[in-house]
Amino acid sequence: xxxxxxxxxxxxxxxxxxxxxxxxxxxxxxxxxxxxxxxxxxxxxxxxxxxxxxxxxxxxxxxxxxxxxxxxxxxxxxxxxxxxxxxxxxxxxxxxxxxxxxxxxxxxxxxxxxxxxxxxxxxxxxxxxxxxxxxxxxxxxxxxxxxxxxxxxxxxxxxxxxxxxxxxxxxxxxxxxxxxxxxxxxxxxxxxxxxxxxxxxxxxxxxxxxxxxxxxxxxxxxxxxxxxxxxxxxxxxxxxxxxxxxxxxxxxxxxxxxxxxxxxxxxxxxxxxxxxxxxxxxxxxxxxxxxxxxxxxxxxxxxxxxxxxxxxxxxxxxxxxxxxxxxxxxxxxxxxxxxxxxxxxxxxxxxxxxxxxxxxxxxxxxxxxxxxxxxxxxxxxxxxxxxxxxxxxxxxxxxxxxxxxxxxxxxxxxxx
Ligand SMILES: Nc1nc2c(ncn2[C@@H]2O[C@H](COP(=O)(O)OP(=O)(O)O)[C@@H](O)[C@H]2O)c(=O)[nH]1
Ligand SMILES: [Mg+2]
Numbered sequence: 001x002x003x004x005x006x007x008x009x010x011x012x013x014x015x016x017x018x019x020x021x022x023x024x025x026x027x028x029x030x031x032x033x034x035x036x037x038x039x040x041x042x043x044x045x046x047x048x049x050x051x052x053x054x055x056x057x058x059x060x061x062x063x064x065x066x067x068x069x070x071x072x073x074x075x076x077x078x079x080x081x082x083x084x085x086x087x088x089x090x091x092x093x094x095x096x097x098x099x100x101x102x103x104x105x106x107x108x109x110x111x112x113x114x115x116x117x118x119x120x121x122x123x124x125x126x127x128x129x130x131x132x133x134x135x136x137x138x139x140x141x142x143x144x145x146x147x148x149x150x151x152x153x154x155x156x157x158x159x160x161x162x163x164x165x166x167x168x169x170x171x172x173x174x175x176x177x178x179x180x181x182x183x184x185x186x187x188x189x190x191x192x193x194x195x196x197x198x199x200x201x202x203x204x205x206x207x208x209x210x211x212x213x214x215x216x217x218x219x220x221x222x223x224x225x226x227x228x229x230x231x232x233x234x235x236x237x238x239x240x241x242x243x244x245x246x247x248x249x250x251x252x253x254x255x256x257x258x259x260x261x262x263x264x265x266x267x268x269x270x271x272x273x274x275x276x277x278x279x280x281x282x283x284x285x286x287x288x289x290x291x292x293x294x295x296x297x298x299x300x301x302x303x304x305x306x307x308x309x310x311x312x313x314x315x316x317x318x319x320x321x322x323x324x325x326x327x328x329x330x331x332x333x334x335x336x337x338x339x340x341x342x343x344x345x346x347x348x349x350x351x352x353x354x355x356x357x358x359x360x361x362x363x364x365x366x367x368x369x370x371x372x373x374x375x376x377x378x379x380x381x382x383x384x385x386x387x388x389x390x391x392x393x394x395x396x397x398x399x400x401x402x403x404x405x406x407x408x409x410x411x412x413x414x415x416x
Pocket of ligand 1: 231
């Protein structure tokens with residue numbers, strides 16, 4: 001059965017991985033129990049914000065997700081996150097918790113590299129001032145490449161001999177070595193395609209193998225650069241430097257600590273704040289806006305009020321939000337995740353008996369280019385599917401690809 005997508009947080013010690021994880025998982029909106037059975041301490045459920053299908057049919061008031069939440073058509077869908085700690089330069093040689101870290105990484109579909117853009121921690125995570133965080137981006141990727149390369153080179157002689165002896169094709173031989181990283185033949189084929197490589201595998205030299213591993217790393221582990229600690233005054237010049245060196249499509253600016261702080265104050269009823277929003281409302285703001293009881297919020301003391309004002313000036317007004325919700329959204333974009341809504345009834349979008357008027361109770365995230373059959377296996381397991389219907393009752397073939405707005409509302413009819 002296709003696995004649920006898993007997003008790994010990587011970065012040197014003290015870059016803010018745990019804070020980012022907390023900021024993404026500690027949702028204030030009402031959320032249901034998550035659909036996962038065992039979660040170890042490093043794993044957590046974050047909430048990916050997507051456009052819900054309920055908005056398309058003007059049914060936002062009846063949208064009642066089984067898991068996560070939906071507010072005015074903005075739906076929070078649970079997604080699994082993994083805090084991959086202990087990565088330092090030299091990790092591929094077992095430095096720090098290097099090997100353990102790299103083993104955890106195998107299961108990730110995409111990575112969020114949390115970069116301390118304030119320059120107040122060195123490569124090992126120790127406190128300093130004026131460190132250049134742009135180098136972290138290079139060495140971290142380099143550690144992953146050297147780890148995979150090392151494992152491959154160790155056996156290259158015998159891999160090559162076997163490849164020639166059984167007259168294998170390059171995709172099969174390489175996939176045999178890379179399946180442990182969660183690779184598939186499609187990923188390997190795409191790498192070879194990208195490299196436009198015509199030479200037979202047995203003639204590859206070290207440079208070719210290294211080039212292949214670089215391509216493979218980028219394919220298998222698409223990475224968002226979360227430039228964290230933008231609330232720090234030294235952040236600006238480091239952001240400017242990194243923005244010139246890296247693909248802007250992969251960069252998100254964030255302040256994880258600000259998001260944690262705002263969510264905590266919202267929980268304690270000092271402010272009204274929606275996760276990832278640009279605005280924060282205090283009691284007096286709501287009274288001014290006509291809510292007589294100030295939204296039931298508590299009065300803040302002078303100290304707290306000043307902190308909130310600073311946070312607004314340094315983060316919210318300058319950058320538009322704390323950025324953490326966008327970090328997860330960008331990771332989902334890189335993976336091309338598609339939200340699919342399985343329903344019982346393709347006319348009412350209900351789920352049958354329970355809560356008859358509630359719509360779109362379920363939502364699953366699948367990778368881009370998934371077919372209706374892939375979704376069926378994920379949702380229904382091995383149950384025999386007689387036929388599949390889309391919104392309005394049209395029949396949908398199992399080999400159809402699902403995408404946003406296309407075959408993304410499905411009803412699976414069981415039977416022979
Ligand atoms: N100024 C600032 N500090 C942060 C931010 N995020 C995390 N930190 C601080 O950085 C330190 C390390 O954070 P932590 O999440 O434990 O890092 P980890 O080792 O990567 O998990 C802690 O003191 C955090 O409070 C941020 O957005 N801004
Ligand atoms: Mg940590």
